[in-house]
Amino acid sequence: MNRIDLAFQGDQKLLSIYFSAGHPNLDDTIPIIKALQSSGVDMIEIGLPFSDPLADGPTIQKSSTKALRNGMRTEKLFQQLENIRNEINIPLVLMGYFNPMMQFGIESFCQKCKSIGIDGLIIPDLPVEIYHENYKSLFDKYGLYNMFLITPQTPEDRIRYIDEVSNGFIYLVSSASVTGAKSTFGEAQAKYFNRIGNMKLKTPQLVGFGISNSATYKAASKYSRGAIIGSAFINFLEKEGVHKIANFISSIR
Amino acid sequence: MRYQVDEKGFYGDFGGAYIPEMLYPNIEELRKSYIEISEDGEFQKEFKFLLKEYVGRPTPLYFAERLSDKYNTKIYLKREDLCHTGAHKVNNTIGQILLAKRLGKNRIIAETGAGQHGVATATVCALMGIQCIVYMGELDIRRQAPNVARMKMLGAEVRPAQSGSKTLKDATNEAIRDWINNPVDTHYIIGSVVGPHPYPDMVARFQSVISSETKLQLMEKEGRDYPDHVIACVGGGSNAAGLYFHYLNDLRVNIIAVEAAGKGIDSGKSAATSALGKEGIIHGSKTLLMQTPDGQITEPYSISAGLDYPGVGPMHAHLYRSQRAEFISIPDQEAMDWGLTLSQMEGIIPAIETAHAFAVLDIKQFSPNEIIVFNCSGRGDKDLDTYIDYFKL
Numbered sequence: 169m170n171r172i173d174l175a176f177q178g179d180q181k182l183l184s185i186y187f188s189a190g191h192p193n194l195d196d197t198i199p200i201i202k203a204l205q206s207s208g209v210d211m212i213e214i215g216l217p218f219s220d221p222l223a224d225g226p227t228i229q230k231s232s233t234k235a236l237r238n239g240m241r242t243e244k245l246f247q248q249l250e251n252i253r254n255e256i257n258i259p260l261v262l263m264g265y266f267n268p269m270m271q272f273g274i275e276s277f278c279q280k281c282k283s284i285g286i287d288g289l290i291i292p293d294l295p296v297e298i299y300h301e302n303y304k305s306l307f308d309k310y311g312l313y314n315m316f317l318i319t320p321q322t323p324e325d326r327i328r329y330i331d332e333v334s335n336g337f338i339y340l341v342s343s344a345s346v347t348g349a350k351s352t353f354g355e356a357q358a359k360y361f362n363r364i365g366n367m368k369l370k371t372p373q374l375v376g377f378g379i380s381n382s383a384t385y386k387a388a389s390k391y392s393r394g395a396i397i398g399s400a401f402i403n404f405l406e407k408e409g410v411h412k413i414a415n416f417i418s419s420i421r
Numbered sequence: 422m423r424y425q426v427d428e429k430g431f432y433g434d435f436g437g438a439y440i441p442e443m444l445y446p447n448i449e450e451l452r453k454s455y456i457e458i459s460e461d462g463e464f465q466k467e468f469k470f471l472l473k474e475y476v477g478r479p480t481p482l483y484f485a486e487r488l489s490d491k492y493n494t495k496i497y498l499k500r501e502d503l504c505h506t507g508a509h510k511v512n513n514t515i516g517q518i519l520l521a522k523r524l525g526k527n528r529i530i531a532e533t534g535a536g537q538h539g540v541a542t543a544t545v546c547a548l549m550g551i552q553c554i555v556y557m558g559e560l561d562i563r564r565q566a567p568n569v570a571r572m573k574m575l576g577a578e579v580r581p582a583q584s585g586s587k588t589l590k591d592a593t594n595e596a597i598r599d600w601i602n603n604p605v606d607t608h609y610i611i612g613s614v615v616g617p618h619p620y621p622d623m624v625a626r627f628q629s630v631i632s633s634e635t636k637l638q639l640m641e642k643e644g645r646d647y648p649d650h651v652i653a654c655v656g657g658g659s660n661a662a663g664l665y666f667h668y669l670n671d672l673r674v675n676i677i678a679v680e681a682a683g684k685g686i687d688s689g690k691s692a693a694t695s696a697l698g699k700e701g702i703i704h705g706s707k708t709l710l711m712q713t714p715d716g717q718i719t720e721p722y723s724i725s726a727g728l729d730y731p732g733v734g735p736m737h738a739h740l741y742r743s744q745r746a747e748f749i750s751i752p753d754q755e756a757m758d759w760g761l762t763l764s765q766m767e768g769i770i771p772a773i774e775t776a777h778a779f780a781v782l783d784i785k786q787f788s789p790n791e792i793i794v795f796n797c798s799g800r801g802d803k804d805l806d807t808y809i810d811y812f813k814l
């Protein structure tokens with residue numbers, strides 16, 4: 169069974185953490201992953217840095233630029249992750265833009281992910297139609313899940329289509345925006361989360377974009393299976409460093 | 422072979438809309454409506470009216486006699502440099518502002534490199550009384566002070582793009598992010614035949630007025646509505662797409678696209694995308710782009726700010742791969758020399774972008790009875806500082 173499905177068994181709320189590989193330092197990848205697992209995080213999204221991350225806000229952009237400057241590359245990340253499954257058993261998802269994957273070769277990329285033990289991918293600039301038509305069979309062949317985003321503007325028939333094509337989970341983008349930490353959720357978001365809840369989708373959902381603290385994490389988890397934190401975690405890492413990760417996680421739950 | 426866009430938004434292998442889900446509603450709204458709106462009678466009437474009364478169209482198709490004598494062939498210049506604001510860019514911004522109004526948008530965003538498209542966008546926003554925000558790389562803001570001032574005079578807000586390499590590609594990323602954050606009231610006026618479908622086709626259609634006029638004008642002057650060669654410079658490719666548009670399927674017409682070689686193709690300082698680029702995704706479009714082996718987009722270089730885009734529109738990528746068009750790249754120095762030559766032989770000071778196209782005359786042999794149409798895409802006023810520096814004028 170895919171580790172992502174395992175994580176969603178039962179009905180406990182999940183916490184998933186995103187970080188940009190190669191940031192703050194090139195070799196922080198493994199220490200960050202280990203610290204996150206031992207702090208009780210349920211899933212990790214490893215960001216593959218890209219020069220032009222157009223769905224990302226300032227925090228992730230900066231971490232991405234810095235990671236590239238530190239020398240992070242697709243090959244390098246795969247090398248770092250080579251033996252990751254000796255120690256890590258929670259689901260690992262790679263999140264990255266489509267161009268670097270194309271240049272690696274989509275099939276080689278999938279093959280590599282499988283051999284390392286990556287469970288799924290999030291590719292913000294690969295729309296569901298193009299995935300469905302051209303790449304799904306390849307992902308299936310290597311047992312990789314591909315997760316999609318939906319936003320408050322996504323029409324209902326499209327949500328149904330995404331649900332049908334999805335494995336793992338659906339990424340509920342909290343508001344119409346690029347990534348970035350926000351401090352609260354308003355009424356509009358509650359309505360949107362409720363609307364999605366009432367659709368009774370087959371794929372479970374996690375809320376992402378704008379989750380920054382315990383309050384937003386708990387609010388988001390009320391309406392979904394849990395939430396994803398990115399920018400707030402990256403800001404914390406910059407300020408406090410890898411050795412304090414457990415403090416951040418315990419402040420959220 | 423098909424050279425126009427297909428139903429799915431592709432030109433052969435290239436194009437499409439590789440966009441984040443957050444952009445889906447905006448792009449879908451445009452995709453569904455752009456043809457219907459822009460072909461509507463009232464829209465066409467207003468578009469043509471503004472092109473005539475405000476932009477100053479039709480632009481002349483000028484027979485360049487001294488140049489023709491020297492090169493012993495028949496050379497015509499399509500005078501887009503005579504458009505209001507000094508370049509072809511305004512054909513597109515007039516079209517898109519009318520479209521934005523039909524869609525009920527009250528806020529316009531745009532990206533700009535050299536500032537030409539920014540000025541053309543600020544101009545039409547002033548004309549319509551609509552709020553205008555132009556994203557421009559922080560480095561470019563410093564390099565292109567006069568155009569920044571023009572945009573400000575026209576009432577636009579110029580926002581520095583501080584991410585990545587702080588140039589045109591980053592300004593485009595910032596504009597896209599702004600659009601993600603403002604999906605309802607905002608229209609993004611993209612400046613060339615780039616970006617996700619339907620932008621490349623939409624911009625090409627608005628620029629296609631260049632070749633519709635050329636056909637009529639050639640018929641009048643030469644008794645046939647097609648030339649033997651059409652030649653244009655290619656940054657993103659909008660002036661070229663406009664000139665090629667009605668000739669794409671007319672195989673009697675040879676298509677020549679001119680890119681900026683910068684300091685030379687192998688110098689590491691070049692913008693010759695067809696020679697140096699590989700298939701990939703940039704700004705939501707699958708096309709040829711300059712990138713590192715692991716897929717990071719690289720910074721191009723050309724002395725002309727309007728040609729240093731790391732990609733090329735998907736139509737042009739397809740014209741290149743299918744060999745429908747011949748691609749030639751011209752280094753800085755030859756382009757600059759042609760800036761002087763055209764000034765002194767025809768009394769026309771061209772934009773440096775435009776000057777690249779003419780250098781083809783030194784590379785290719787044309788026969789006396791052949792007809793060549795060059796797109797004279799813009800005038801050189803904006804480049805005076807560069808010309809002054811370069812020639813110590």
Ligand SMILES: Cc1ncc(COP(=O)(O)O)c(C=O)c1O
Pocket residue numbers: 508509535537538612613614654655656657658659660661726727728772774775798799800
């Ligand atoms: C005069 C002129 N020509 C050409 C270009 C290049 O753009 P495109 O390839 O879209 O025509 C520019 C861009 O700024 C320009 O100002």
